[in-house]
Amino acid sequence: MPDVIVGKASDFKDPGRKVVDISGTEIGVFRLGDDFFAYHNICPHLDGPACQGKILPCATEDVQADRTSAGRVYSKTQTNVICPWHGFEFDIRTGRHPTDASVRLRPVPVKVLNGDVLVSVPNRS
Ligand code: FES
DSSP states (O other): OOOEEEEEGGGSOSSEEEEEEETTEEEEEEEETTEEEEEESOOTTTSOOGGGSEEEEEEEEEEOTTSOEEEEEEEEEEEEEEOTTTOOEEETTTOBOSSOTTSBOOBOOEEEETTEEEEOOOOOO
16 A cells, blocks of 8 residues: 555644544554554554553552652653553553563554655455
């Protein structure tokens, strides 16, 4: 399938996302700064619409030497999308689950050309 324009790069919030349907294939297109990422909108857990979840900084617990928590810490470099069905999180830059790299969203090629965001959806087979 040829590249398909899904919008102007400037129309995306930062961080932001748009979910598009291209000939029956749902694709989540994300913006983080000047970078764009795209994935099939299918969660590897139970096929939920993972790309439609909340976009949040990765949160971890600040565990002290005595193994108590000093509260949550929010990443300044990693932003996740959280599947709305059961809460699996995926790093928007890699599509991977933060603690199990084998669990990941299926990537779709995306690029920006002359201000337009284009995705290339492989043919179904
Ligand atoms: S379907 Fe996405 S977390 Fe279960």
